[in-house]
Amino acid sequence: MTIQAVVFDIGRVLIHWEPEAFYDAQIGEARRKAFFAEVPMHQTNLDIDAGAPWKETVYALAEAHPNWATEIRWWHDRWLEMASPDIPHTARLLRALKAKGVQVFALSNFGIGTFELAAREYAVLTEFDQPYISGYLGCIKPDAAIYEKLEEGSGLAGASLLFADDRPENIEAAAARGWHTHLFDQPEAFAARLVAEGLLTEEAAA
Template identity: 65%
Template sequence: MPIQAIVFDIGNVLLEWHPERFYDAQIGPERRRALFAEVDLHGMNLNVDRGHDFYTSVYSLAEQHPKWQDEIRLWHDSWLAMATPEIPHSTRLLRALKSNGHPVFALSNFGVGTFELACKAYPVLTEFDRSYVSGYMQVIKPDTEIYAQLESDCGIPAAHLLFADDRPENIESASDRGWQTHLFTSPEGWAERLVSEGLLTKEQAT
């Protein structure tokens, strides 16, 4: 099926997202492992991605764990230091697709507050033709509803969408709806896929 729009995940596709790496640098690997074992930071973050308030979610969790209060608050106070760096090759691919006239969408699990922070720090996130962000939609990948909402809004049939995401479960859900998919492991692999689909030339994909 001809591709009518290309859909990018953001975390670990356009921006690196490694909270554990950040905490290793802040408090050391041993204390980080203890923190993540005792406190469900990723579960809290998924609720932010579902639309819960960023500050309230982090600071309420910190109050529940006095032993780790300062460390938990870093998730809010130093969030941009976790969502870094930008992946330059992926940015070039997005811009090359747009320059060729291909519609480019975002579909990402992202909180409202965190997405606003990220857009200020990384202008590429404002360059999508359409952005589908879970915090605003109040549903997260891999729930089938988020894919259905995108289809309904853009009006493009599932079989004509090409979606890149780094998480197999998100790819599987999209594939189950009939989307064309690419499991993102590196920008080089994504570039090769875009070339193979005739969306970019080899020169544009570098």
């Protein structure tokens, strides 16, 4: 079956997402490691991605861990610094696909408030034919339900979809549904994959 749509993860595919690097720069690696060991920041982020209110969730966690309150609140107050910069080559690939008439979707674990903030900062996040964002859908990758939402919404499934994501478990869940998949590491490798699939020319993928 011909690929009819390319599905993009967002974090570490279209924009960088490096909270550890942000905290290392602010408080040093040793203190950052202690912080992440004591405070469940990544689990809290998953809760936000699943639809929990962003600021209220972060600030409640800060109240529960007063010794780290400032650092926890940064997850809201300085979040955009953790989600930067963008990855221009991947954005060019998305736009080149659209120019060729290939549908482009987002399938991303993202909170409602965080996605709205990121979309204001990075125009490419407003250019999908349809975004499928976990916070709005109430389910997260790699749960089967979020992949089903995209299939139902787009009317496409299986080998008509090519999905790029940086996390192996998300790729495996898509592959189990028959999707073509690409484990994203660098945009150059994804560009080569799009050329190999006949979706873009080498010139368009540059």
